Amino acid sequence: NAGVTQTPKFRVLKTGQSMTLLCAQDMNHEYMYWYRQDPGMGLRLIHYSVGEGTTAKGEVPDGYNVSRLKKQNFLLGLESAAPSQTSVYFCASSTLGGQFGYTFGSGTRLTVV
Amino acid sequence: RKEVEQDPGPFNVPEGATVAFNCTYSNSASQSFFWYRQDCRKEPKLLMSVYSSGNEDGRFTAQLNRASQYISLLIRDSKLSDSATYLCVVRGTGRRALTFGSGTRLQVQP
Numbered sequence: 258n259a260g261v262t263q264t265p266k267f268r269v270l271k272t273g274q275s276m277t278l279l280c281a282q283d284m285n286h287e288y289m290y291w292y293r294q295d296p297g298m299g300l301r302l303i304h305y306s307v308g309e310g311t312t313a314k315g316e317v318p319d320g321y322n323v324s325r326l327k328k329q330n331f332l333l334g335l336e337s338a339a340p341s342q343t344s345v346y347f348c349a350s351s352t353l354g355g356q357f358g359y360t361f362g363s364g365t366r367l368t369v370v
Numbered sequence: 371r372k373e374v375e376q377d378p379g380p381f382n383v384p385e386g387a388t389v390a391f392n393c394t395y396s397n398s399a400s401q402s403f404f405w406y407r408q409d410c411r412k413e414p415k416l417l418m419s420v421y422s423s424g425n426e427d428g429r430f431t432a433q434l435n436r437a438s439q440y441i442s443l444l445i446r447d448s449k450l451s452d453s454a455t456y457l458c459v460v461r462g463t464g465r466r467a468l469t470f471g472s473g474t475r476l477q478v479q480p
Contacts, residue, residue, distance in 0.1 A: 297378070299472035300414070300457075300470040302469075307466055315467065347414070356401075356402055356461065357419070358404055358416040358419065358459075358468075359416070362413060363412070363413050364412075
């Protein structure tokens, strides 16, 4: 049972490049989330989805887009990467909006130079 | 003011010590509370949920004080393997996502 899988695990981008981070879960969870984690800031919610075909903004959505075309996948896109987007990105999934906690993926370390 | 606040530490304790972390939250309507553990360069993992009556899981005890809006985690008989960052996590009423504190770092020394 894979749980939540994130790809890629590491990436270095140049300023202005675009990329997509993929999150896949095999637990049939309705809710999926993207967070970023920066030193001293904790995890901050970027976007989330409460079901296939729906997405919503979190605390820090600017510069990111998301799509949830299939229930098991949640994609995070950076259209024009900036150095401020250097961070560790975590995807998570849950039932019932996290009422019983989340399952996290192992993270993507992104560096924008 | 942050929605969930924690002392960043680090807390440096010897093996076998008892250590306690506190966390405060600002949303009085918060409904669900958790402690997560995060090892260096790893994803957060659920350590335990926190219930109003308090709950225990082996060496770990969690308490919730709704009146004062704080949550605590007590670790007894600390092990080297307990060294990690402990994240306080809250879910507010009607919220569809969890809010994470910045974490408290624990270093258990031999």
